[in-house]
Amino acid sequence: MTEHDGSSFRRPAITISAAALGVLTAGVGIVAHPSPADAVEYPSWDDVQHAKASVNAQKAMVDKINSLVAHLQSQATDAGIRSEEAVEAYNQAQADLEDATQKAAELQSKADAAQKAAETSTVRAGLLASHLMRTAGTDGSIGLLLEGGDAGAADKLLYQLGTMSQLTAQSRKVYDQAVADRNTAQSLAAQAKAAQKAKKRAADDAQQALKTAQDAAAAAQAAVSTQQQKQTELTAQLASLQNTSTAVAAQYVAGQQAIAQQKAAEAAAERQRKAAAAAAAAAAAKPKPAAPAAPAAPAQNSGGSSGGSGSSSGGSSGGSSAPAPQTGSGAPNAAIVNQAIAYARAQIGKPYVFGGAGPNSFDCSGLTMMAYSSAGVYIGGHGVGMQYRQAAALGQLVPRSQAQPGDLIFWGTAPYDLxxxxxxxxxxxxxxxxxxGENVKQQPVWGAPISVVARPSMGR
Structure with missing residues (x-):
């Protein structure tokens, strides 16, 4: 299992805002509770029987049923996408919470250690001050100097010690160390307090994201249930209209759905192609920065000249859009691929459950994570975006046109909105x-996935 966790490739600071969550929740609500204006009128069996009276009415009813089946499929698909987006937002929020929790714990540990060091240094400084004051003939009781050991007394002691003229070089070293330790302890205490607040915000965001994801998953399941229920009746009505068996009508409906999905995929791919072409044209038309003027005299230090050139290049690239991820061409490791596919195939029929990572249920990234984990390969954790960014960091992305068995296929917008x-x-x-609402299954690659896939077995 690789040690690389891909954490540095997470979205730097994701914030699940109330507005953003509201949009998701509102979207879910439309699926779960359609308004009367959006209510769909399904044909009754009486409508079907009346439609048989004429060829035109029969054709119109067939078209209506086909349209309703497509509408049901579209609703279920849209609800599923909203659910997956909400789940991924939760996964990212949970990862951010884990990061914030770890950072808060680390800073608190450092703050505690620094406080102990500061207390020890202050005691040493107090002993020194007591000795110097007794030498000067004044009351140098360390207990009086520390006045119970509170922070204010410690600051006062260090101030008094700093004003003493009898400080030797060794005494000054004790004083300077005490001051440095006090400053470090105060700084780390402030950082630890800020980290605890950040942890609390991350926990609140994760809790809200969890609720949104749960609501979205429930709405998606309701949409799938409605689709299955209504489509069964519509298919039977279609069989009656076409005077065929229900099985033949079901094949016809599946064919119509496949055609619709193919057209949608082609349209999405065309939009993607046009967007990429437009981006390339815009980049080509963008004026290139003028080359820096040559220096009047050769640089005295060749290293400095090289550094200046590098800075100029960096500044130029910084103004453009982020470069496309580098893609590789490494062959997959057959043993790893076979094991990952065998694991995934063994899970077919198990239900989709938000957050599931086996053994009895899965969500999409939980399935891929566990499939590769069964082959001893860590692919970035439980999250679509994390798996993509892990692959990008390791140079495991390849063009989708070169996809091979075992590759991971992604939907959404890379790298943070998958x-x-x-x-x-x-x-x-x-x-x-x-x-x-659905189970793990073998299915055609649908829609328009992004233009690269990940090959976690590459180079292993």
Whole structure:
């Protein structure tokens, strides 16, 4: 299992704002509780029987049923995407909470150690001050100097010690160390307090994200249940209209859905292509910064000249958009791939559950994480974005056109707004935990995934 955790490639500071969560929740609400204006009218069996009276009415009813089936599919898909987005937002919020918790613990530990060091240094300084004051013929009781050991008394003692003219070089060293230790303790205490506040904010964000994800998952499950229930009745009505068996009608509906999905995928791919072309054209049209003027005289230090050139180059690149992730071409490790696919295949039929990572249920990134974990490979943790960024950090991204079995396929916008992942098994098929209300299954690669896939077995 690799030691690289990919944590440095997380979104630097994700904030689940109330407004953003409200949008997700509002979206979920539309699916779960459609308003009367959005209510769909489904044909009754009487409507179907009346439609058989004429060819035109029959054709119109078939078209209506096809449209309703497509509408149900679209609703379920949209609800599933919103659910996956909410789950991924929760995964990121939870990762941020874990980071904040670890940072708070580390800073508190350092603050505690620094406080102990400061107390020890202050006692040494008090002993020194007591000795000097007795030498000067005044009351040098360390107990009086420290006045019970509170922070204010310690500051007063150090101030008094700093004003004493009898300080030798050795005495000055004790004093300086005490002052430095006090300053360090105060600084770390302030940092630890700020880290605790950040931890509290992260915990609140994670709790809100959890509720939003749970609501979104419930809405997606409701949408899938509605689709399954209504589609069964619509398919039976279609069979009656076409005077065929329900099985034949179901095949017809599946064919219509496949055609619709293919058209949607082609449209999404075309939009993606146009966006990439527009971005490339904009980058090409952008004026390039003028080359820096040559110095009047050769630089005295070749290292300094090189450094100046590097700075100029860095400044130029900093003004442009982030570069595309580097892609590799390494062959997959067959043993790792076979094990990951075998694990995923063994989970087929188990339910999708938000946050699931086995053994009885999974969400999409939980399935891919455990599939590769079974082969001894860590792919970045329980989160779609974390898995993508781990692969990017290790140079494991490859063009989707070169996808091979075992690769991870992602949906969304890289690198921080990804929401779904599946395990590619070849021939346009993948194994995935689709969404709430469905089970882990083998299915065609749908829609328009992003243009690169990850190959976690590369180079192993």
């Amino acid at each position: 929401y779904h992942v599946g395990l590619y098994i070849g021939n346009g098929m993948m194994i995935a935990a689709p969404q709430a």
